[in-house]
Amino acid sequence: MSKQTNLLNFLKRKEPEPATTTTDEEVMPESSTPAIEQNTFETQRTETEENEDLLSSLERDPGLRIPMWDYPYEKRDQIRRAYLKLKPYQPILKSFSFSSPDSHRRRFRSSCNWKKVNDGNNCPFITHVGGSPCSAHNNSVRAKLDLLNDRGHIRHALIAQGEEQIKRNRLRLRTSIDVVRYNDEVSKAIENPDYNAKYVASSIQKEILQIISAKVRNHIREEIGESKFCIIVDEARDEARREQMAIVLRFVDKNGSIRERFLQLVRVNDTSPTTLKRELCLVLKEHNLLVENIHGQGYDGASNMRGEWNGLQALFLADCPYAYYVHCFAHRLQLALVLCI
Template sequence: MRRFNPKWFKEYESWLEYSIEKDAAYCLYCYLFRQDVGMQSGDDSFVTKGFNSWNKKEKLDLYVGGVNSAHNQALKNGENIMKQNQHIQSVFVKQSNQDKIEYRTQLNAIVDCIRFLLHQGLAFRAHDESDNSSDKGNFLNLLQFLADHNDVINEVLQKTPKNSKLTHPDIQKDIANAVAYKTTDAIIEDIGNGFFLILVDESHDISIKEQMVVVLRYVDKKGIVIERFLGIIHVVDTSALSLKVAIEFLFSKYALSLSRLRRQGYDGASNMQGEFNSLKTLILKENKSTFYIHCFAHQLQLTLVTVANKHTDIAEFFSLVSKIVTIVGASCKRREFLQNAQLAKITEALNLVGVRPRRNAPQITNLHHYRVDLFFEIIDLQLQELNNRFSEVTTNLLLCMACLNPSDSFLAFDIQKLTHLAKFYPSDFSETDVLALDNQLQTYIVDMRSNDEFLELKGIGDLARKMVETNKDVIYSLVYLLVKLVLTLPIATATVEGSFSAMKYIKNELCNRKGDQWLNDCLTVYIEKDIARRIDNESIKQRFQNMKPHRRQL
């Protein structure tokens, strides 16, 4: 049975088409561009009906006809139209490329302005941003300042339509969110697969909304202890369950797992560190290695308050100081008078110090004015109170951790206590690892005490950095793991308190309507500006581009 010969495509490649469904050949150019001038050169079988007389190949040549045939005229018309289309397409591509260049220039300028305002913690908008306003807000004024000093940016902004200025508040928030996301993403990447601890505290903002701050503490790849702001979350109430749900939400957002958590650091509130149904207890139920450490600064403060209340002389002293502060602080004149009187006393004391006594002359001191017995009594009370505030587990942890201190040629080193410390973390040290750690510690201490580079170290932080520098973290991998676990111990929640200070600066009386996400983004970039500065504009623009599908392509 005869059929279409595929070799004909090479001979008539400029126009021949074949339909498998209809088993017929067609002329593409005549179908698209042939003028209606009646039946010519083989009727219209190659246009509408299709040609399938496979034993009459000569009809293909007959259909093509002479130079002035309808087929060749259609071919010429098609070539002319295609050339015109190619020219139009070329012009369109050039214009499209120019539009993309201008769009990228415009977006770059806007991203730069937003990043500057975020780094400085400044407000974006003003009350009146209309064209006739004398103060359009920091963002629009900064963008105009940038355009005034850059002709390329100014030209692009002038020719951009009003509906494509990219200055709408929603655009500003999306770009700020992109900067904040890339900043936090860099922090998560720095943690890698390592473990970390969380520092958590809550406080209300200027609009009386309860906000919870979460800070991560970890040891980076250089052996340096880092504390980074993870996020701030609005919580409806401060119950332990609500706080745990908020933390889990934040962890899931950044693909963090509670299994990698090793410690918790909070203040002394009952909902945070109580024995039953507190945040500490709820997290411990899921991860037994997340030991809770009460902020040392809070403990010291509570200890001093307790001791002051127990001792009559000290209680009277602080009561007197409180009255003086209240009386003097209520009057500018009294405050200035007290400052001048104190300045006069300091000047007199400095003048007395400047007079040197004769050699072998008796030294005159004011030591007899101090009650030494009272001093030692207070110290003893403070030590007793501090001991009462540390649990047995916490005390054991601290005593074992102290054995890694490299001071005085590793004087505090104790193998038994360090292997006991490893047993507190069964998820990191199996029974086999504990045995291997014991052998490794014996070699480690000999190496450390015989190496001059490790003899002048002042603390465990210095030890971790030096181990990484000298590749000892690889040689003594289990010891270094123990060092990292010790370094995650939270001494204080100062970073969290600093975040609340930044919150009061970002969300103040003049900017008291910031939403929760907007506040979080502003705080992330402002607090972690050292990381935010290292992020390039291109990654921010790509993140902004992918946030919504209908945005222009870069």
């Protein structure tokens, strides 16, 4: 109770001290704003000043402005938004040069409104816009609106998703620590060990992790029960350049909720379809999961995974007619981001 009281007193906002008279030698601080808030304000002012300097330094004349590809890559969208906010720019000269032959001399006039040619019927502007919503002009207008909508940029979604993922990972870590701490058997073994037991040897730590992982896999098996399930598989190399296969199961539990559970990481000799199927079947057999209950497959777009005749999905589809293959949407998003960057 005393610790909680001390913590509440520590977090409680302190009342400002009454003003005291100062002598000539004492100098009161100019501002009572905390250093962190001052740094934040200075950062905001610096960013605002940089944006103002950027807007003031942009050349409005299209013939004199710096090409977009000469700017740093990370500044190009900011430059484009700045130009769009400055509105269109039309240089008006005292006289425009002729561009037609001597027999039919023509030149541009700034006072001419080309939107009203032929009373607006079939004028050049309507021809330029086009009647289709997917015309080049309408596509450019939509691209402009999307660019101005900075909040809809994909980086904000990725940042938000990254922050949420970090919170979930930390929650899982705290939960795992609490489980180990408050589990009767584990806590007794750790808190009351033998006189020479320290549990610092790598072999002992690996054994503890293997016991915990076995319990987790058994719990996943109980969640699946006799339900149908989908397999999500991906292969990769570790730091030692050894091939590994990650296995994730997607199923509907007894409460009707869709679950995705990481089951196991298996080391494989190669990534051929036959090797992957053999190792995958061994893992399913180890957990008493029938191959016939597979009702879906999710892999990347590699030929050994999605091959129509000899790929992993074709081998499973021959044994399970309902194990339809779906190209993993996470890999699709990755490919799209790679192409955009």
